Amino acid sequence: MTESRPGAFSRWLSTRRLFADPAHSTPRGWVLCAVATAVLSAVMWLCVGSGDGWHRLAVVLFALAVPLLIWVDLVERRLPDVVVIPLALVVFAASCVAAVMDSTGDRMIQACLGAVLLSAVFFAMFVFAPASLGFGDVKLAVAIGLLVGWYGWRVVVLTLVLTLVIGVVHGLVVAVAKRRFKNVHIAFGPSMLVAALLVCVLAGASM
Template sequence: MSVYLTAVAAVWGIAAGLALPRAIHRLAVVSGEPVRTDDEDGRPYPTGARGWIGGSSGQNTQQRPYGTVLLCVTACAALAALVGARPELVVWLLLVPLGVLLARIDLAVFRLPDVLTLPALAGTAALLGAAALLPGHEGSWPRALLGGVVLGAVYFLLFLINPAGMGFGDVKLAPTLGLALGWYGWPVLFAGTFAGFVLGAVAGLVLLATRRANRKTPLPFGPFMLIGALGGVLLATA
């Protein structure tokens, strides 16, 4: 069963990864600018869902799908293999492409758009609530909700202490990750959060050591938050 489930999840990861480049290109704009309506060759994107799903059609686009697909496939397959046929797996598989989309945008323009982070919070809370009603789940919805509140408060406090070192998009993403990690328990919430900070610190030190950055160079923290949360979920279900 786990082999078939992992295979299905991998196929979902491939499909999701192939669907993301156009959305990445359209949403990867600096704060205050509207989303892109044209591809890199100046041709307008189609209206409706077709304008958001699929590859970016510009001839010179940098949004090739290979890395995005690899990230989605790896994360989805790992989650299916470790979580197994539990109701919450559906929630995690839906969050993977959203997380990859957020990470790619943050790496490109140092922002996590509200149009993604806020629906992610509401959707994750609702879906985990539905998963908690089904047999076979392995988690606690009330604890997940509390975990989202706690992690959101922690990041908000860090933002107040050092606004230059913490983007408000990170604060808005934190409750969603708190929901996912809190579902499995407080040790998992701590481990996934701590892993994100460690990964960010290590990446910063590597950039400093290789002289690719200095102490004032901004570093997008969203990808490290997301990787840490994924690691926490995988660790909880291993």
Template sequence: MADLPPAAVAASVLAALALGPWLARLTVRLATRDDAATASPLRTAVTGAVLAAALAGVLQLAGLRPATLGLLWAAAAGVVLAGVDLAVHRLPDRVTYPTAGVVAAALLLDAAVLGTWTALLRAGLAAAAAFGLAALVALVSPRGLGFGDVKLLGLLGLVLGWVGWGALLAGVFLGLLTGALVSLALLATGRAGWRSALPFGPPLLVGAVLALALAGTW
């Protein structure tokens, strides 16, 4: 885990202030499919705060290296994906596909510059494994896992696999655990029923964040 200088914290906050309003509008427009939709002040503030924390966390974990560019992009994309999925239970390909491409390119550049070819290979294998297993689950139980979730798991496999197999396993486990706890809480409070469709993207993203935080601590 890299030491995070005050300048990096300041840069994260400034980037969040600059990008937060745009990402909040993008989230609303993707959710509503209305290019003229605007974000509320509360959504804008929450998006900026979450983005600042995510960017600072990436810098804390990876430091300054080529792979960091891809991880920063993935962090911003994760904020948008979580917001859209919470609103309309959908993970737009317009966010997932470009993010996977940017992350893959950044990891390839990192390998070319720093020689992290083993990590790159592991990331590719992890992405394929996560996508393949999730696709199998989606085919067996379409109501339990949508193909938006499958593609998100492939993306998270790429990121977590680059860190290590332990991070991937921890991310999937923590994502499933988070989803189960949220479902139980909603059932207990009467805000959802046994047949209610719940978004699975946000728990997966939370699990990935927790796994990366644990990887940095270790």
């Protein structure tokens, strides 16, 4: 019997190292992910002010990967390199375009410094508390640092604080749902991604 197109598509994607367990890659999951991606990218385009110039493109391109990364991290507690590394490169390239088109080379420098700062903080957290987050979170911090660093170092710090707050809330919700407050482990990537988008909306809309 011929395999359905959605089923074949999800199976092909799972072999691209998105999912360690192919059972997590389902047609229904991909449909929901596609809808969430379309809605989120449109919302980010509308919410980030036009005063952000060409950098709004970087924000939208980043948003395109958010639903997929959240999905994978929630079900497998890992962030696939096949998405995270290209995402950092795309954000870097889009930021370079924004710097050239809007003559904002100083912001590009800020973005690079933001990537260094945020990834250094998460690397330290990975070294001293490896049970709390994985190295995929450190690599994701590079892309997020590039994105939010565009707005200045204070915004990078705000992103870090907001990430921790969202992470604590997420952990409490999971603990209450499981009725267990010890040895509760959560995926940290979703907190990072949500915090980054919220900060971009706040910072971009104020420009």
